Amino acid sequence: MNIARQLHVIKKKLPASVTLVAVSKFHANDAILEAYEAGQRIFGESRVQELILKQEQLPKDIEWHFIGHLQMNKVKYIIPFIHTIQSVDSIELLKVINQLAEKSNRTISILIQIHIAEEEHKYGFSYKDAENLFKSSLLDDFSYISVSGLMGMATWTDEMKQIRKEFAELSRFFQQIKKEYFANKPDFKELSMGMSNDYPLAIEQGSTMIRIGSKIFGERR
Ligand SMILES: *Cc1c(COP(=O)(O)O)cnc(C)c1O
Secondary structure (H helix, E strand, O other), rough: HHHHHHHHHHHHHHOOOEEEEEEEOOOOOOHHHHHHOOOOOEEEEOHHHHHHHHHOOOOOOOOEEOOOOOHHHHHHHOOOOOOOEEEEEOHHHHHHHHHHHHHHHHHHOOOOEEOOOOOOOOOOOHHHHHHHHOOOOOOHHHEEEEEEEEEOOOOOOHHHHHHHHHHHHHHHHHHHHHHOOOOOOOOOOOOOOOOOOOOHHHHHHHOEEEEEOOOHOOOOO
């Protein structure tokens, strides 16, 4: 895989409004450096242990996004450096992030993960639970969290119709939430949806942030 070339191919077709997160999980530091040297600065990882090693060893101006299921007891390891936690899937997790961010005197960007796929094992709030969260004033209490938007993962399927439907639904929800609860909060602006196999569909449906792994780095080791 020529990483620099793949990055170029993907970025060439990206609308300016869409941010590319390079998902480097299971890939070695030299692969990440290749992408870094080609200009990429935002990287996504889904395991805490792996992320903290990479963060120590790689350039400090990398913006790290956590995209996997995050266990409460591991939050403390990433709080000192993490830029965005895209995979916030419970209120308990929000509380822990806010507490530890306060201790570190940092503000952490987070995305609320919405469960949009058919698979049961995927994480995230249901639409209903997310709406209830936004309706409550709970988020206002978290001074060390910046709520930057929503994240979702479509069903793993070849059926474009199914994926498009899931992305369209999430996009509608995002617009509605933004209008109703974040009208005066410009930080709420990211709709993170789209991976290697479905990102063109996601962009078509209004994604502002895509998370691409294998199309940049090749298959995971
Ligand atoms: C692994 C992963 C990606 C990237 O997947 P690819 O199919 O390799 O592009 C994106 N988002 C999340 C949440 C992931 O876990």
